[in-house]
Amino acid sequence: MVDIEDLREKARETISRDDVRCVFGWKRGTYGYESAPAVVRKPEDADSLIFDATCVQNPASFVVLEEKLPVPRGKEPDTRKIAVFVKGCDSRAVVQHLVENAYLRENIVVLGIPCMGVIDRRKAEKLFGESLEPVEAECSGDKVALNFGGERKEVERSDVLSEKCLRCRYPNPILSDIMLGTEVEKRAEDEFADVSEFEKKSADEKWAFWEEQFSKCVRCYACRNVCPMCYCIDCVVTKLKPQWTRRSTDISENTVYHIQRAWHLAGRCIECMECERVCPMNIPIMTLNRKMTKEVREMFDHEPGVDPEAKPLLASYNPQDPEEYIL
Numbered sequence: 001m002v003d004i005e006d007l008r009e010k011a012r013e014t015i016s017r018d019d020v021r022c023v024f025g026w027k028r029g030t031y032g033y034e035s036a037p038a039v040v041r042k043p044e045d046a047d048s049l050i051f052d053a054t055c056v057q058n059p060a061s062f063v064v065l066e067e068k069l070p071v072p073r074g075k076e077p078d079t080r081k082i083a084v085f086v087k088g089c090d091s092r093a094v095v096q097h098l099v100e101n102a103y104l105r106e107n108i109v110v111l112g113i114p115c116m117g118v119i120d121r122r123k124a125e126k127l128f129g130e131s132l133e134p135v136e137a138e139c140s141g142d143k144v145a146l147n148f149g150g151e152r153k154e155v156e157r158s159d160v161l162s163e164k165c166l167r168c169r170y171p172n173p174i175l176s177d178i179m180l181g182t183e184v185e186k187r188a189e190d191e192f193a194d195v196s197e198f199e200k201k202s203a204d205e206k207w208a209f210w211e212e213q214f215s216k217c218v219r220c221y222a223c224r225n226v227c228p229m230c231y232c233i234d235c236v237v238t239k240l241k242p243q244w245t246r247r248s249t250d251i252s253e254n255t256v257y258h259i260q261r262a263w264h265l266a267g268r269c270i271e272c273m274e275c276e277r278v279c280p281m282n283i284p285i286m287t288l289n290r291k292m293t294k295e296v297r298e299m300f301d302h303e304p305g306v307d308p309e310a311k312p313l314l315a316s317y318n319p320q321d322p323e324e325y326i327l
């Protein structure tokens with residue numbers, strides 16, 4: 001478990017440096033099972049920082065946004081470093097950003113947090129209903145304790161943690177400049193059981209499933225906006241000249257959007273599940289992303305976001321690569 005005072009002190013020390021412009025982390029939200037993102041721009045902002053099992057959001061998404069902020073006319077760009085707190089899965093986004101040259105290693109400060117899991121809001125709401133008060137949550141062994149304004153409830157971790165945490169192989173940050181707390185033990189392997197189950201369906205069943213799911217999509221683009229790996233300034237789905245995807249939310253255009261996005265994330269998705277978490281229509285986007293991840297791992301022995309020295313999948317060529325997918 002991370003000592004909150006130590007976390008805040010590390011944030012204060014970091015933002016007090018002349019070469020750091022901000023620190024991204026988490027603060028208590030105003031309601032519900034998820035904390036809110038926090039940005040520290042002066043030492044006193046660090047007083048509100050927290051870390052517990054409600055710190056679901058991946059703050060690495062903010063690093064690319066901050067890095068790409070437009071510079072107002074007549075102003076000099078802010079070249080100071082961006083600091084970010086990361087859990088294990090969040091750190092994979094930072095690693096993949098570095099692999100893709102989204103920013104340079106010397107331009108960031110990474111504060112690593114060993115992690116035992118985060119809450120799945122939908123699971124928690126099924127168990128306890130919506131909460132209009134902010135909930136606190138701590139993992140300990142096989143249990144998660146939730147605190148509803150003084151009332152404590154304990155549940156099995158599998159009943160309330162995110163699916164990504166139940167198969168997590170990287171609970172400790174893969175890279176960090178400053179490490180908080182002590183490393184935690186990896187508790188699971190990932191055999192892609194969910195994908196194998198889906199693969200058992202016939203082609204017609206798969207299409208019927210996706211037709212139903214894609215029909216629900218309202219194209220709010222929350223899944224794209226929250227994704228740490230969707231950071232193109234000019235996204236193909238909103239381009240008008242040329243227009244690759246129309247804006248209408250019919251099954252045809254929605255399917256194009258989702259397939260296009262899955263391909264753009266092939267070999268890049270770091271499985272943080274943020275896209276699925278924020279979807280207002282509860283579309284199981286990870287079913288698609290995980291299938292692509294499994295294919296990439298099996299075909300190219302490639303796993304994104306785990307090796308800062310790796311080359312991006314689509315920028316590396318191996319004569320031994322399988323070619324059966326080339327028509």
Ligand code: SF4
Nearest residue numbers: 088089115117165168
């Ligand atoms: S996937 Fe791993 S690192 Fe990420 S929140 Fe879950 S347990 Fe923590």
Ligand code: SF4
Nearest residue numbers: 217218220221223279
């Ligand atoms: S967040 Fe959900 S509804 Fe919005 S565009 Fe993505 S899949 Fe569609």
Ligand code: SF4
Nearest residue numbers: 227269270272273275
């Ligand atoms: S596609 Fe989803 S799981 Fe993959 S990196 Fe983006 S938000 Fe995370």
